[in-house]
Amino acid sequence: MKYRNIKFQIKGSVATITLNRPKVLNSFHREMAAEVQNALEHCRNNSEVRAVLLTGEGRAFCAGQDLQEAVPPDGSPPPEISDLVRQNYNPIIRLIRNIEKPVVCAVNGVAAGAGANIALACDFVIASEKASFIQAFCKIGLIPDSGGTFFLPRLVGLARAAAMMMLGDKISAQQALDMGMIYKVYPPESMPDEVLKFARFLAAQPTRALGLIKKALNQSLANDLESQLEVEANLQTQAGATEDSKEAIRAFLEKRQPVFKGR
Numbered sequence: 001m002k003y004r005n006i007k008f009q010i011k012g013s014v015a016t017i018t019l020n021r022p023k024v025l026n027s028f029h030r031e032m033a034a035e036v037q038n039a040l041e042h043c044r045n046n047s048e049v050r051a052v053l054l055t056g057e058g059r060a061f062c063a064g065q066d067l068q069e070a071v072p073p074d075g076s077p078p079p080e081i082s083d084l085v086r087q088n089y090n091p092i093i094r095l096i097r098n099i100e101k102p103v104v105c106a107v108n109g110v111a112a113g114a115g116a117n118i119a120l121a122c123d124f125v126i127a128s129e130k131a132s133f134i135q136a137f138c139k140i141g142l143i144p145d146s147g148g149t150f151f152l153p154r155l156v157g158l159a160r161a162a163a164m165m166m167l168g169d170k171i172s173a174q175q176a177l178d179m180g181m182i183y184k185v186y187p188p189e190s191m192p193d194e195v196l197k198f199a200r201f202l203a204a205q206p207t208r209a210l211g212l213i214k215k216a217l218n219q220s221l222a223n224d225l226e227s228q229l230e231v232e233a234n235l236q237t238q239a240g241a242t243e244d245s246k247e248a249i250r251a252f253l254e255k256r257q258p259v260f261k262g263r
């Protein structure tokens with residue numbers, strides 16, 4: 001697929017997807033959603049990719065749904081809202097959660113609506129001090145989608161999630177960090193380099209195990225203890241059979257640094 005609304009680059013085992021519609025704060029229309037889905041599928045299927053980095057071009061991360069597409073100014077019939085959610089956003093959230101590799105979101109500016117919730121679905125959310133998070137849906141009479149009602153209460157608790165979702169207030173990066181909603185905050189000048197360094201670090205780790213950890217965490221969100229113990233036993237069996245695990249144990253015994261290959 002030729003990308004016209006995102007930039008996609010694979011370098012040193014890190015795949016970077018950059019939302020690239022800065023004039024409309026990287027808001028999503030159908031074409032960009034299809035491109036993001038295609039790039040994420042590529043990341044899932046390409047064994048050379050061992051970590052994924054998602055970010056935005058310009059001053060915003062993503063302002064959610066492109067409202068010009070949702071309500072065309074020329075009066076032409078709008079797309080079905082259920083199609084937008086089911087065809088654009090849900091596949092992106094499923095891919096982010098089901099790619100068995102770490103996905104890092106670098107929130108370079110405002111993340112609103114579906115943009116905020118796509119960020120929160122990632123394994124690591126690292127924000128610029130200038131970034132903010134807005135559950136903007138209620139301001140336009142909608143409910144949060146893109147997994148927001150699933151992830152946000154689990155990250156910050158029901159009370160804070162309800163307030164963010166029903167008030168639609170802007171939450172600063174620092175507030176988000178303080179309430180455990182995101183992983184780290186950096187000054188805007190150093191954030192891109194810090195995030196890239198971090199993604200490269202992740203890509204050099206035993207990434208099969210990181211993918212299996214993600215699988216276990218996905219399942220833990222719905223399981224009871226008994227079921228989760230069984231999930232751990234199954235996934236540990238797979239992790240223990242990886243080349244990286246064997247290499248790590250050999251390296252420990254030989255008192256040297258392990259070299260991981262993601263196998």
Ligand code: T3D
Binds near residue numbers: 085112134137
């Ligand atoms: O049908 C459905 O909608 C279903 C799907 C729902 C999923 C959703 O994501 S719903 C939520 C949609 N998003 C929003 O409601 C956020 C709308 N945007 C804003 O509230 C503000 O733009 C921000 C708070 C994000 C940033 O404010 P500010 O003051 O920094 O920037 P701005 O001036 O408002 O925006 C800059 C430009 O981007 C501006 O265009 P212009 O005037 O320079 O030509 C603005 O119209 C455009 N823009 C920003 N957000 C969107 C957008 N254009 C289209 N869609 C947007 N979402």
